[in-house]
Amino acid sequence: MDYIGIDIGSTAAKIVVRGDHAQQMLLPTGWSSRETARLIEERLRDAGVPLGTANARTVATGYGRNAVAFADRQVTEITCHAHGSAQDSGGTCTVIDVGGQDTKVIRVEDGVVSDFLMNDKCAAGTGKFIEIMANRLNVTIEELFAFAQRGNVLPISALCTVFAESEVISYIGEGHPREDIAAGVVDSVAGKVATLCFRQRLLPQIVLTGGLCHSPYFAERLSEKLGAAVHPLENGHFAGAYGASLLAEKR
Numbered sequence: 001m002d003y004i005g006i007d008i009g010s011t012a013a014k015i016v017v018r019g020d021h022a023q024q025m026l027l028p029t030g031w032s033s034r035e036t037a038r039l040i041e042e043r044l045r046d047a048g049v050p051l052g053t054a055n056a057r058t059v060a061t062g063y064g065r066n067a068v069a070f071a072d073r074q075v076t077e078i079t080c081h082a083h084g085s086a087q088d089s090g091g092t093c094t095v096i097d098v099g100g101q102d103t104k105v106i107r108v109e110d111g112v113v114s115d116f117l118m119n120d121k122c123a124a125g126t127g128k129f130i131e132i133m134a135n136r137l138n139v140t141i142e143e144l145f146a147f148a149q150r151g152n153v154l155p156i157s158a159l160c161t162v163f164a165e166s167e168v169i170s171y172i173g174e175g176h177p178r179e180d181i182a183a184g185v186v187d188s189v190a191g192k193v194a195t196l197c198f199r200q201r202l203l204p205q206i207v208l209t210g211g212l213c214h215s216p217y218f219a220e221r222l223s224e225k226l227g228a229a230v231h232p233l234e235n236g237h238f239a240g241a242y243g244a245s246l247l248a249e250k251r
Helices: 033-046 077-086 127-136 141-150 161-173 178-197 216-226 236-250
Strands: 002-008 012-019 023-028 056-061 093-098 103-109 112-119 206-210
Touching: 002 033, 002 077, 002 236, 012 033, 012 236, 023 033, 023 236, 056 077, 056 236, 077 093, 077 103, 077 112, 077 206, 077 236, 093 178, 093 236, 103 178, 112 178, 127 141, 127 161, 127 178, 141 178, 141 216, 161 178, 178 216, 206 216, 206 236
Parallel strands: 002 056, 093 206
Antiparallel strands: 002 012, 012 023, 093 103, 103 112
């Protein structure tokens, strides 16, 4: 039996298969969620996963979940991230999911979502902001974090990504070191995520999922902003897909 969780986000698609054909896959979402879903189906079938039979159950989540026509059902990323994260935190925690398009703060108690907040009005506190600023600095996202770790924070006060980019352009024009600008970028995102978190009572256990959970430096900056330890999940990038696979099994 195979339990498949598919999380199609705005920038990356994550797939977790638990069971006879256990595996994980990560691929860019590209311009079309439907095309991504078609490619995922093709790869799963090539790997021997018996989609469409009694020996496979599939749950889709994320930004492009409705594009996964072969899924048995679609579930919101709030629920899937809660299930995927609670397994490693005793069932009770605050989940901070910094995605490419939005940021979510999810309160999970005894394995169930009790409250959540989402910033989906502006990209300034999301992974997209990091991506835009990395492009402006002509570095990869990984290089941006490496630069930031060596720099001194330059304040980026704008709440809008467009205006924040103008601040970065001004800093570049003034000849500020790239390390200091990168440090300001990361500090700005951490600050906006922390502001969202403060709108909800945080639980003692705080975990980080999403694309930025691979950066210990970002978790460190966010911990400083919150005044509490933030723990990146080891496979936090796959938390939504993993949670979807758990829900596929529960069904």
